[in-house]
Amino acid sequence: MSERSGSEQDFVVLDHGTGAKLSRELVERIAEALGDVYIGQMEDSALLDVGAGRIAVTTDSFVVTPLFFGSGDIGKVSVCGTVNDLAVSGARPLYLTLGLILEAGFPMKSLLRILASIRAAALEANVKIVAGDTKVVRQGEADQIFINTTGVGVLERSPLRAQAVRPGNKIIISGNIGNHSIHLLSVREGLGFERRVESDCAPLNGMIDMLLKSLPEGTISCMRDVTRGGLCAVLHEFARASGHTLQFHKERVPVTPEAVMAADMLGIELIHLANEGCLCLFVDEAHAEQVLGLLREHPYGRNAAIIGEVTATPEPRVYMVAPDGTRTMLEELYGAELPRLC
Amino acid sequence: MSERSGSEQDFVVLDHGTGAKLSRELVERIAEALGDVYIGQMEDSALLDVGAGRIAVTTDSFVVTPLFFGSGDIGKVSVCGTVNDLAVSGARPLYLTLGLILEAGFPMKSLLRILASIRAAALEANVKIVAGDTKVVRQGEADQIFINTTGVGVLERSPLRAQAVRPGNKIIISGNIGNHSIHLLSVREGLGFERRVESDCAPLNGMIDMLLKSLPEGTISCMRDVTRGGLCAVLHEFARASGHTLQFHKERVPVTPEAVMAADMLGIELIHLANEGCLCLFVDEAHAEQVLGLLREHPYGRNAAIIGEVTATPEPRVYMVAPDGTRTMLEELYGAELPRLC
Structure with missing residues (x-):
């Protein structure tokens, strides 16, 4: 596409965070990278069947450094941490939301690698990502990438307290x-x-x-x-x-x-x-x-x-x-x- | 308390983010500031009744600058943005999670002011905060405070699509x-x-x-x-x-x-x-x-x-x-x- 400069393809830029067309392209790339693990409808809220009337909810922000390590990365940790918090309460983890805060200049390649890792962990944990949000801040205003995952699970048995x-x-x-x-x-x-x-x-x-x-x-x-x-x-x-x-x-x-x-x-x-x-x-x-x-x-x-x-x-x-x-x-x-x- | 230095009372310090006693004190101060709007049980997951079997979920991260402005602040925006995303889908907003990323050195006074504002907005919107997470990063690794709110609502009528x-x-x-x-x-x-x-x-x-x-x-x-x-x-x-x-x-x-x-x-x-x-x-x-x-x-x-x-x-x-x-x-x-x- 002629509108996309090399830099917009390769790095997160500030305009990826504005709500305009470039934002939408970034969100589409994120959804594409997550594949069938992502079932958000790109509307404001995801609408979900939870069967029973009792749910468990947990939230966690991840500021891991280094982002990439031997057997995982911040993406894998973001999924596992929240899935595990739900599971230890006795709930069956079903859905995750994904909130990204990206520093302008963050390499798109690293973002896609993290998303691939999120996808793999979500597949293993058998959870779907149902809603997302992506914000971009200026260089120096965040350290590369922060991830919030919030999880929703169903309680099919008595909770563990x-x-x-x-x-x-x-x-x-x-x-x-x-x-x-x-x-x-x-x-x-x-x-x-x-x-x-x-x-x-x-x-x-x-x-x-x-x-x-x-x-x-x-x-x-x-x-x-x-x-x-x-x-x-x-x-x-x-x-x-x-x-x-x-x-x-x-x-x-x-x-x-x-x-x-x-x-x-x-x-x-x-x-x-x-x-x-x-x-x-x-x-x-x-x-x-x-x-x-x-x-x-x-x-x-x-x-x-x-x-x-x-x-x-x-x-x-x-x-x-x-x-x-x-x-x-x-x-x-x-x-x-x-x-x-x- | 003799253990608390003046600086830990007045500013967020890195050790507020470690999971140890100081973390717990910060979380307790946050819960106290939110008052009856916060119904988290300080366990890993909040367990919630949602009545019907269909819920709406949305997530949003807030990186507002300036933090404080004439008729509100980042706290009010964080509640309103997520409540509004749920409501426009036809859902009744019930629960919010609150993920805070704090820069070390952030004034405790500002944090408490933001929490008071979150509380007021949650009261007006009639939503409860059910789970929270607080991370602290070093000075220069975030811009003061970033807030993620994830919202859960119930669908009591047909969703608006x-x-x-x-x-x-x-x-x-x-x-x-x-x-x-x-x-x-x-x-x-x-x-x-x-x-x-x-x-x-x-x-x-x-x-x-x-x-x-x-x-x-x-x-x-x-x-x-x-x-x-x-x-x-x-x-x-x-x-x-x-x-x-x-x-x-x-x-x-x-x-x-x-x-x-x-x-x-x-x-x-x-x-x-x-x-x-x-x-x-x-x-x-x-x-x-x-x-x-x-x-x-x-x-x-x-x-x-x-x-x-x-x-x-x-x-x-x-x-x-x-x-x-x-x-x-x-x-x-x-x-x-x-x-x-x-």
Whole structure:
């Protein structure tokens, strides 16, 4: 097309954000890149059948840096993060919206690569993208690309709520912790671990659905995907919600030796790091081994482990138990030194 | 609290974005500022009753500059824009999610002012905020604050679709066009019009609900809120959707003399400018005067006017008719020179 300059083809330009013809062309390219995963009708609202009358809704903005990493990119993280937030509530993820904020000058090639990744993750998670919005800001007003995904799911079973967690519940972790953050930090800082520690970024709704279908209702009291704030933040959340002391055994937490080594060198703790494909489950004691077995049969749960339990002590605290039996009370971190990993 | 330094109280800091305790405090302050408008349970997903099985979903990111203007701010625009997108589809807006991307150093006072404005707009629109997400990026990585709102509404009547627009439909505009953009441009560039041309930013769901309740189904073929791209973009959208030529009479388009003067001085056309509280309706010819009467009784529709019609010509074009009868074919703008007004 004669109207399109080379630069408009290759880079996002400010006029892509104006609501005029060029905006529409960008939106059409985005819809084309998403293919059949995108079912928006390009009107103001998507109209959706949700069957039952109860839905789950969650929102997340992604400011990941670096944008591209070994086993994924900001697009994959944007889909997985929101799908996982819906799935851990007991909902079946159905629909996502996609809000893009693009910095003028962002390479169109990178945008299309991210969209391809969004498409692949949406296909795996079996969700459709139903509405989108794209804004463009001037160079220096955003860092390349920010993505918001908001997810809608249906509740076909009782929701899982934090309040259901109770003394005696076993705490299960579905996979190695810290790998996502170590991988990204390594790519970002050029530390050389990135080829040995892969991000765990994955949509977990398939594994969660398998679990909930296989187990009597109530077996799993609640679960969370372990993202920002890491395992430590999740355990503190459930200590507060249950009003009881949680304890876990340090040596039972699944980790890779490479992640431990990297964390040691960086002076950080794996329990504080974000993951993008790891669940923390609170499970009825009598069924804990069964849940563990089911998780280990799934590709995303191969390294699952029972790491601890909710104790009868009615104080909202978190203790880490060392192999020699020493108990250390873990404080919730006040801030952290590792921003923008999810 | 001794842990909080003055700076953490007064400004957003990077550690507000980490998922640790400081993050939680920020989220709690946000929830507190939103008050009863916020019904999120601070879990990963909000669980919502939607009654009927059909919902409408829309998403929008807001990168408005300036953040604060005469009759509103980015918070009000973020609620109104998404509420209006839902309402024009025929849905009743119920729930919003709120995704914040904050630049480190952003004054907490400004954040709280924006949240108060979100709260007020949500109260007026009668929607609840059900889930939120807050990310903090380093100074220079975002321009102060970006807001994503995603809206969920229920469809209690047949949805309004662009395909329903047909020859003979009258085109009605609910209010003066261009004021929002002229106001923001004036604030931004210090042009001095801002006290005489106010933004029209408003939630229109009340007015739309009143119309749809008062009229037989099918009277209104479709409608849009006239935002980015302005009236011209909306008319082109409906010319394409209906496959017919649309024409409107230049002198019938409601405008304020001040906005015309400002647009002339700036060398821009009001029909290309974004509004945040203006509807374009396509209405059955026989009921056009009735719709106009209903609109004019509503505070947000006082300046409504019938400006044109969908002709029988089966070509997707837009014509502007001058008082002397001269018809000018309007091209869709390719880009535009006025970014970041909504």
